[in-house]
Amino acid sequence: MAMLQATDIHKKFGHLKVLKGVSLQVEKGEVIAIIGPSGSGKSTLLRCLNRLERIDQGCIEIESETMAKNGPKGWAVYSDEKDIERMRRKMGMVFQNFNLFPHKSVLENLMLAPVLVNGMGKTEAEKIARELLDKVGLSFKADNYPFELSGGQQQRVAIARALTLNPSIMCFDEPTSALDPELTGEVLHVMRDLALEHMTMIVVTHEIGFAREVANRVIFMDDGLIVEQGTAEEVLLNPTQERTKSFLGTVLMAR
């Protein structure tokens, strides 16, 4: 059973066509890396999958439940808000800029959703929060505020926070792009651990090394379309498309 199925997604911002018919199927336990030049629509695709953006056309299913599908007029029609919210809870999201809540301590950042959204008791929420902090190696920062943490630590907290609702899929939008190079390692390490636990993951990234090592499948996007996809070896080492080759050339050159 596919964890997530997106079919022929179209998305425009005004007149700008950002997604021009993208289809993506994600199986349980799969780790998918999405690469591609800036502006190719990678973030928009992720954001459409958990309805931070609404799609214009296409179909999205989460664990065989329909979130949106084309209506009789050809435009996407979304399901009931209540069902959508339930489906969205199955997806964790990690942003490029962490987006931690600066006025809440690390522990409070993690307890917020379980308490407010799932109605969990404070004691249990705190227990879960502490377990997750331990998992990302930041137990000792539980009572600190985000500004007291390094970028890498903040992103690890953000990952732990996304895990508090026990999602079936984790989406990462360039999780290391805002970090100093020496801090990317600790974040990638946490993500690698998640992959080893068979978490289903969709990762937009410029970390070619990480994609090669961790991803079951690599997708290359350009100009609102999936240009090429396959195993890391196929796409990263033996790309067939010219655009993939030239993109990889510039990315590898840049390091």
Next chain:
Amino acid sequence: MDYVLTLMPSMLKGWTVTLQIFFIVLIFALPLGVIMGIARLSTFKPLAWFMELYVWLFRGTPLLLQLLFWYFGLMAVGLRLEREMAVYVAFVLNYAAYLAEIFRSGIQSIDKGQYEAADVLGLNRKQTMSQIVLPQVFKRVMPPIGNEVINLVKDTALVYIIAMSELSRAARIHAVRDENLIPFAIAAVFYLLMTAIVQQFFKWLESKLDYYR
């Protein structure tokens, strides 16, 4: 010195009137300002437009004129507001307009990522506003709010225009009667005392909120 003491009873009485205006206006104008600031950003356009018009009207005309309107203006069309009521209505509506603008810009200064993070965690709009956005807004708007509160201390003197016996009017009456300026000097000391307290209070509040960035 004896002369100063003879002035005190009526000055202190005026001062309590000033304090009363000050606190009542704050108690109503602050929450109203928050609500109006949020309404100003409503996706329901007519509400947002109405608030824009409101802010323009109440910030765009002198408070003194508004005071005259609520007291004499309404009286002229046969709707009599009590003197004190006219003062409260005029001040609350006027200050709410200023505060609404402060809260609006404060809300708009919060990063879009904060809303999105709350959204993907499943918080609804109300929770996002009360738990995530407004607490951060309150911290950011504290300095401009402090300015407005200091302005309010001084603006209370405007109510002399409808003959309400607050601090500055008490001073004026004595100054005219006794033909000297000492009552005004005493009034100035009272105002300075009040603004000093407000200033210290906001300093304390800002330091309280300094636990995060």
